[in-house]
Amino acid sequence: MAERCQHLDYRREGDGKAFEVARAYCTVADRFVQPVTADICNARYDLDPTEHCEIYLDHHGVDGEESAGGTSDSDSVGDGEDGRKGSDP
Amino acid sequence: MTYDDYLDGKPVVVTAALTGGIHGKEANPNLPETPEEIAEAAAACEAAGASVLHLHAREANGERAFSTERFQTVTDAVRAATDDVIVQHSTGGTGAPTELRAEPLRTDPAPDMASLDMGPMNRGQHLTSENTRATVAALHEEMRERGIKPEVEVFNDGHLNEVLAVADDLAAPPSITLILGPGTLSVPSPRSLLHLVDHLPEGAEFTTLGFGRHQLPLTTLSVLLGGHVRVGLEDNVYYRRGELAESNAQLVERAVRIVEEFGRPLATTDEAREILGV
Numbered sequence: 001m002a003e004r005c006q007h008l009d010y011r012r013e014g015d016g017k018a019f020e021v022a023r024a025y026c027t028v029a030d031r032f033v034q035p036v037t038a039d040i041c042n043a044r045y046d047l048d049p050t051e052h053c054e055i056y057l058d059h060h061g062v063d064g065e066e067s068a069g070g071t072s073d074s075d076s077v078g079d080g081e082d083g084r085k086g087s088d089p
Numbered sequence: 090m091t092y093d094d095y096l097d098g099k100p101v102v103v104t105a106a107l108t109g110g111i112h113g114k115e116a117n118p119n120l121p122e123t124p125e126e127i128a129e130a131a132a133a134c135e136a137a138g139a140s141v142l143h144l145h146a147r148e149a150n151g152e153r154a155f156s157t158e159r160f161q162t163v164t165d166a167v168r169a170a171t172d173d174v175i176v177q178h179s180t181g182g183t184g185a186p187t188e189l190r191a192e193p194l195r196t197d198p199a200p201d202m203a204s205l206d207m208g209p210m211n212r213g214q215h216l217t218s219e220n221t222r223a224t225v226a227a228l229h230e231e232m233r234e235r236g237i238k239p240e241v242e243v244f245n246d247g248h249l250n251e252v253l254a255v256a257d258d259l260a261a262p263p264s265i266t267l268i269l270g271p272g273t274l275s276v277p278s279p280r281s282l283l284h285l286v287d288h289l290p291e292g293a294e295f296t297t298l299g300f301g302r303h304q305l306p307l308t309t310l311s312v313l314l315g316g317h318v319r320v321g322l323e324d325n326v327y328y329r330r331g332e333l334a335e336s337n338a339q340l341v342e343r344a345v346r347i348v349e350e351f352g353r354p355l356a357t358t359d360e361a362r363e364i365l366g367v
Contacts, residue, residue: 010150017115021150032115035152036183040216045184052184052215 002048005056008041028059094315100356101348102317102364104141104266104296105134107337109323110181113151117326117333122147128166131174133338134321138345140361141175141202142167143240143323146193155185157195164196173358175367177202177240180228183210183218187227194231201367202264203232205239207248211273225251229258238367240296241265245275249288256290263293264365266319269307270300277303279310286314294365301325308344312351317364320344 010022015031024038025031033041040047049056056062107121107130114120121130124146131142146154146163154160164176178193178200194203205228206220232239243249243265256263267285269277275285277299289295296317299307304325308318320340328334328343348355356364 015115017118019114019151023113023115023150024152034112034115035147036111036212038152039184045186045189047184047216052213054214057215 002043002046002050004043005041005049005053007056007059008038008049026055029055091315092313095313095351095353098353099315100354100360100364101312102141102294102296102356102361103139103341103344103348104143104177104317104319104321105131105139105337105341106143106298106319106321106323107131107134108145108147109321110145110147110153110179111183111323112326113147115151117322119334119336120322120326121337122151123149124162124166127163128170130337131167132170133336134341135171135174137338137341138348138355139174139341140356140358141177141319141365142171143177143179143204143319143321144200145179145181145323153182153185155182155189155192157192160193161196164200175201175358175361175365177204179204181206181218181242183212183216187224190224191228191231194228194235194237199235199237201362202238202240202365203228204242204266205229205232206242206244207251208244209273210244222251229255233260238264238365242268243275243285244268245273246285246288249285253290259290260366261292262366263290264296265289265293266296266298267316268298268300269303274300277307279306282307282310282314286316298324301327302330304340305343309347309351312348312353317356318344318348 007028009025009027011025012019012022014025024033024041026033040049040052107127121127146159148154180190180203182190208220210218269275275281296319297307297311298319311318321337334340
C-alpha cells in the first residue's frame with residue numbers, strides 16, 4: 001500500500017496565499033496543490049505519489065520524459081499556457 | 090437542436106458549475122468550497138439567470154468529497170438558499186472508485202440530474218479518469234432506479250459513439266454536454282463544436298462547455314446553434330486573460346447578456362425542466 005507523500009505538508013500560509021483551514025502544500029514545488037493532487041499526495045483511492053505525481057517523479061529523477069514545467073497541477077486539463085482550467089466536469 | 094431553434098427563439102438553459110473537484114481556492118480565492126459558500130453562490134447564480142446548478146462537494150480544507158453525507162450537506166444548503174433550481178450532482182472523480190462516485194446519487198431527495206461521463210480522459214502524464222463502460226452502466230442504472238436524469242458528458246467525439254450505442258436506453262430527450270478544451274477533450278474550436286452538433290443523437294438537447302478562454306466564444310456559438318450553455322468557476326477561473334473571475338454569478342451574468350443580445354429568451358426553471366426532460 002502506498003504511503004502519504006514525504007513532501008506533503010498542511011499549511012495555512014505559503015506561496016503568497018493564506019487560508020482559514022490548513023491545506024495541502026507541496027514542499028518540493030513550494031506551493032499549495034490542487035484538491036485532486038492532494039488525493040495523490042495522501043495516497044487515497046489507490047493513487048500513489050511515487051507513480052502518479054509528476055512533481056515527485058521529476059524531483060526524484062524517476063520521470064525521464066518529464067517536460068519542463070510539467071507538474072501534477074498543470075496537467076492536461078489544468079492551467080495551460082492560455083490560462084485554461086478544467087475539472088471532472 | 091438546430092440553427093432553426095435559434096431563429097425560432099427557443100429558450101436557453103444556463104447551467105452554472107460552481108465548484109468542481111480539481112482546482113480550488115489556490116487557483117481562484119473566489120471559488121466556493123464550503124456548503125455555505127456554495128449555497129451563497131447558488132443563490133447569486135439563480136438570481137443571475139441560471140436554472141441548473143452543477144454541484145460538487147468538498148471537505149473543509151477544500152479537498153474532494155464524494156460521500157452522500159457531504160453531498161447532502163451541500164445540496165440541503167443550496168436548496169434552502171434558492172427558490173427553484175434544477176440540482177445536478179457530479180459523479181465525476183478521477184482516481185476514485187465507482188462505488189464512491191455513486192454516493193452523490195443517494196441524497197434525499199435525489200438530485201434532479203447527475204453527470205454521466207461517457208469515457209476516459211487523461212489527466213497529466215500518469216493519471217486517467219477511466220470511466221469504463223462498466224462504470225458508466227453502473228452509474229446509469231442507479232440513476233434510472235432513483236429517477237435521476239443523466240447529464241451525459243461527452244469529452245470528445247469518440248464519446249458520441251458511446252452515447253449513440255446507449256441512446257435507446259437514455260430517457261428522452263438525451264441531455265448531452267459537449268466539452269471542449271485541452272488534452273483528450275474535444276479540440277476547442279468552432280468547427281469542432283459544429284462537428285459534434287452534427288453527430289448528436291436524434292432529438293438530443295445539447296449544452297456547450299468550453300474550458301478557460303474558450304468558454305466565451307463557444308458559449309456564443311452554442312446560442313447561435315440552438316444549444317444551451319454551461320459556465321462557472323469549475324470550468325474557467327478567469328473573466329478575461331489575466332483577470333480572475335470575481336464570482337460564478339459574474340460568469341452567468343455575462344452568458345445571460347449574450348443570450349439576450351442574440352434574441353433568445355432565457356429559460357425559466359420550469360421551461361428548463363420541460364426542455365431537458367427532468
